[in-house]
Amino acid sequence: MRISELVARTGVPLATVKYYLREGLLMPGEITSATQARYDEQHVRRLALVRALVARGLPLSQVKIVVDLIDNRDDPLFAVLGRAIEALPPYAPDSEPDDAAGARDHPRARRVLERLGQMYDPRFAAVVQLERALEALEAAGLSMTDERIDVYGRHIRGIAEIDLALLPSHPRQDTVEAAVLGTALYEPVLTAMRRLAHQDLAARIFLDDSHNQQEQQ
Template sequence: MRISELSERSGVAVATVKYYLREGLLPAGRSVGATRAEYDETHLARLRLVRALVEAGVSVAQARRVMEALDSPPTSRHDLLGKAQYALPAPHADVEVSPEVRSLLVDLGWSVSPDAPALHSLTGAVEAARAAGVPVSPTTLRSYARATEEIARVDLASVPTDDLASALHRVVAGTVLVDPVLASLRRLAQEHFSGTG
């Protein structure tokens, strides 16, 4: 398809598609003639993912790193989650992992790489909440962690098992784009239990 059709089917303006091409977020099309290029369904899928990441607040530079990870899919299913997560932006990367977070993982029996970016993000997020007057006790944190185990099981059950490249696409997109789904559900559940509790 031409760039105009790519734009129409993705809902992304032609100028923005060209910007993503220049920024390396989208691979170049196949040249047909001096000034025209031809794109296919893989471009469309990639473009929709870039758009969704950017709309979810991921910067263009971060999205480029994610796309680079997608371009070198892992060789085993075991690497899949690691590859996806380490490519995704993780807030508070400069915060040192707290002893509390390390011992929480031991308590939970979770086996996680000692340099997982989410360990820094978790430490920073807990500190930020406490600094703003939300105490988040160790017991509360543990209860939250147990609740997220069920979410992670659902996440993993929906990853395709056939093709590692499409599984990676799914994990990356699902990790970022399901967070707002969960945040909305949490608010609705709060309202429900608040009324009936």
């Protein structure tokens, strides 16, 4: 398709499409003449990916990192996946060089991960995220009890298992793309679902309570 059709199909303005082409966020089309190029479904998908990540709050510099990793065919898939997820927010407020981060201890996160028997790379940003989140809990006077770790751990594992089971296993670019999109886009779904589950459970409890109170009167 021509660039005008790509604009019509995706709703991304022409100036933005050209900007993404210049910045390497969108792969070039197939040159058909001195002034024209042809685009296909991979361009439609890439634009959807870029728009989704921008809408999720990623700066374009981070989107570029993700896009380059999706197109990376040289490094081991597991390493590429890890680096792609690292490029997603939240970004650690004090991001340090790998060596310093690796040398640092994350005692709260380690306690949780060891209790759950999980393998982890201490340099992985999610370890720092977990440590920061647990620090914030403590600062507010809450604590992550063993009971909560066990229940959260079991259910989060169930969620992660379906995430991986539904991930396309080939071609390789699809795996990386789906992993990045899935991490970025299902997080707000899960957050909203938890709040709605609270509302549902609380409604049932409070309705029961007011029912019981009426019976006692």
